[in-house]
Amino acid sequence: MSSPSTSVSRSTFDEVMVPNYVPGAIVPVRGQGSRIWDQDDKEYIDFACGIAVTVLGHCHPKLVAALTEQGNKLWHLSNVVTNEPALRLASKLTEKTFAERVFFANSGGEANEAAFKLARRYGNTRAEGKNEIISFHNAFHGRTLFTVSVGGQAKYTQGFEPIPGGITHLPFNDVAALEAAISDKTCAVVMEPLQGEGGILPATAEFARAARELCNKHDALLVYDEVQTGMGRTGELYAYMGLGVTPDILTTAKGLGGGFPIGAMLTTKAIADYLPFGTHGSTYGGNPLGCAVAEAVLDTVSDPAVLEGVQVRAEKIRARLDAIGERYGVFGPTRGLGLLIGAPMSEAWKGRAKEIVNAGWKHGVWCLVAGPDVLRIAPSLIIPEAELELGLERLEAAVAELCA
């Protein structure tokens, strides 16, 4: 297929874009399922999904239908009036989760911003000075000033000072540290059920339970950032369901729109009442176009067959990755949940995960890193067997070439 867009290329990026990204060498122009093609019509197997976003692959017929149908009806109203897709999506999200109330945003960072503001307002309303937030080292919650501040990676706040205060960072999965730090001044404990950007590190069941109990004891809200782990990614609709711990607030984005930008904050009615009329808002949040697409994603991902398929695929990928890691000595045993898989680099390969990603591009497979030391694989939840096998073969060829 000839590309009409060849007048722009990767080098255009450096001439017209702010240099906060360094994109890969090729420019993809179309996708179908778990395959994408670049300007030269070279094909790649997609093991990345953007960054764990396109849970149903590219151009899924149900999503294209939802987008085009809504696109021909109504795109935007603002929140001065409500709309049917938002009401339907919120109804389904509350039916399928612990939540009773929904706030729509346009991204994960915005959903978290709403969650953290709600937690602050909850605490400040209930007791003087109850506004401290506890979060964890290596956590990632977005790129707004509040969300980088709650996030646990100093490199994302450096140079942006002064940053919001009242935030304490603790080691992840350390029950004793949490027990020592939490108090009646704490308004929220914020965690990812599995740290994604931080290196594909799952919370232990013990830690998850302890965080829940300590929040109960101190009247603090337990906030689960499920921006990356949500929408079937771990094999459950939301990862909290597999942990047996229910948060007070949950944020969801990435997979929610299957590639269309949308985010949401879910909570109970009692907590939602702390954000009354006028306290928070968004122009585009809950727009009919995004909500129509997300409704189609939610309907499709909720199918038990899709969720069961996640485990089957995950086992295949992990067995093969473990074998590759062992054979070439590049990475150690894989970890993660469902189709959010991390392969930690071996001693000899410390800091070199990106080299494997780059070799993958060359061999026609798109993978990700999660920090410098972890190769991350996050394919579509419905990636067909043939694409999965082909992607793994290409990844092995890439590793083999690097090690030759």
Ligand SMILES: *Cc1c(COP(=O)(O)O)cnc(C)c1O
């Ligand atoms: C990606 C991510 C975010 C930020 O989402 P954006 O849509 O980029 O704002 C927040 N939290 C987690 C856990 C994420 O993985």
